[in-house]
Amino acid sequence: MTIVWLPWAAIAIGVASLFVRRRSDEDSGAGANPASLAIVTVALLAALFALSKLSKEGESVMLTLYGVAAGSVAGMALALGLGSFIKKAVSSAGFAFGALAVAGASLAIAHSVKPTEWPLVLFGLVLGLGGCAWASAGSSAGSVTASAALGAAVVAAADQLGRLGPGNHAAQAGTAFALVAGIASALALGVLEGDSKKQKLAPIVITLLLAGGGWLVTQRVLELKTIWQALTAGAAAATIVNWLLPDDDNGSFGFVLSTLIWLGIATLGFGMAKGFGMAVACLGAVCVLTSVRNGRALLSMGPLLGLVLYRIFRELFADTGRALDIGQHYGLIGLLVGAAMPILAWEWWQASKDQENAKRSICYGLWAVLLVGFPVLITMMLSSKGYVGWIAGLGLSGVILGLKGERSSTPLAFSLGVASLSAVCYKPLQDYINLTREQKVVTLGWSFGIFIVLAALIWFLSMRNSESAKEGETS
DSSP, rough: OOHHHHHHHHHHHHHHHHBBBBOOOOOOOOOHHHHHHHHHHHHHHHHHHHHHHHHHHHHHHHHHHHHHHHHHHHHHIIIIIIHHHTTBTTTTTTHHHHHHHHHHHHHHHHTTGGGGHHHHHHHHHHHHHHHHHHTTTTSTHHHHHHHHHHHHHHHHHHHHHHHHHTGGGGHHHHHHHHHHHHHHHHHHHHHTOOHHHHHHHHHHHHHHHHHHHHHHHHHEEEESSSSHHHHHHHHHHHHHHHSSSOOOOOSHHHHHHHHHHHHHHHHHHHHHHHHHHHHHHHHHHHHHHTTOOOOOHHHHHHHHHHHHHHHHHHHHHHHHTTTTTTTHHHHHHHHHHHHHHHHHHHHHHHTTTTOOOOHHHHHHHHHHHHHHHHHHHHHHHHHHHHHHHHHHHHHHHHHHHHHHOOOSSSHHHHHHHHHHHHHHHHHGGGGSSSOOOOHHHHHHHHHHHHHHHHHHHHHHIIIIIHHHHHHHHHH
């Protein structure tokens, strides 16, 4: 069953968000180059047209081409015609425009394209917006266009995974939650922006508004039970990551730690409602982070967004998805966590070399607890496939550090030590592999809380002191 008024309401809120003005008159840079936008658009359309002629599924490719064309038109309108207008709107305007584009496209294809083919058009739309964001990078409207592409991607993903999963009204969950997000962010930013002290509260206020509005929409409109919790969890995680990883932070410690937080959100969302829960959590997180203009934090979401797109691929092409044994959902998460954990530990060591011995020793003890706890948690949460991915990812961490220019063999030795620990831990924990989904969600909730407490202790004992030491040197 389709709720006819939802797309129209989303369009209205999207348009209204564009008129909520910023109080500051900051200059955002030069305008986009029309030639670059045109070349990228023509190249994408030409490549897809050629593919449609060469492929047996030419009609499907053409649907994607139509989506790319629509997304490119919307992207060029942002980067060129609307650039001078949008850059004066509040920072959530880009997300709102992306949601508006998805809602408009859904209305346009509602009676001409089969529901099973909607992803071909909608994700073509995302490609068109993404291409324009790339071509307009560094311009006055470049960040707004990128936010629009991200907003369109998560709204379309939530809609489609809702349709492929729970079905019924869940097929419009992305649009419904985008409506709530547009109201929440525009209201919070419209009130708080311009006051630097109050503006720091914006992520918290948006999260609270999303939680309340999400609950109302879930109960009254979508007729679902608990999916609002995934929306709230994503927004709350974004609030934590925004504090942990400021946009002007060039270090790697907070970045890798944030990536691990997103992997935890991926597992939590999957436990709630599989890929649908992950997509809704993504929507809440992207809304918060685009509203506060934190590009670094958005980059750290890459693994979570990749897993959401993998779930869409998995649902649309189930037979193909089964061909990748280690690449099933838990295996992918294990692989990413395994690659990230040694890098996180090494980045902490690099950042804390000049710390007091006593405080650094305490941090080593906290790290030991984390290192023993991770194999236990992964066994319980991700089962045997996730465990295989975890061990394989430990080997990848050395490659990633090597690509960054690292010359020390210490990270490799560290990874081998953690892998050895994992091999020893697996057998005693085999009885705990087949937990029910409810047990996994409860276990993850407690474990995630403990992880945040330990990580915060390490942060306050080492990173904060490091900043103080640097200030002392400069003075």
